[in-house]
Amino acid sequence: MKRLEDMNLVDDFLAHSLTAHKTYGEEASRYITGTASRTL
Numbered sequence: 001m002k003r004l005e006d007m008n009l010v011d012d013f014l015a016h017s018l019t020a021h022k023t024y025g026e027e028a029s030r031y032i033t034g035t036a037s038r039t040l
Contacts, residue, residue: 015032019032
């Protein structure tokens with residue numbers, strides 16, 4: 001099990017909140033995956 005210091009709970013919470021948002025979730029998901037694919 002990971003220690004609390006090793007977990008990035010804030011980032012996980014923010015990413016989930018943004019992508020689950022009724023208004024902005026779909027667009028945010030597309031933006032995140034588009035950015036991720038360009039940086040890899």
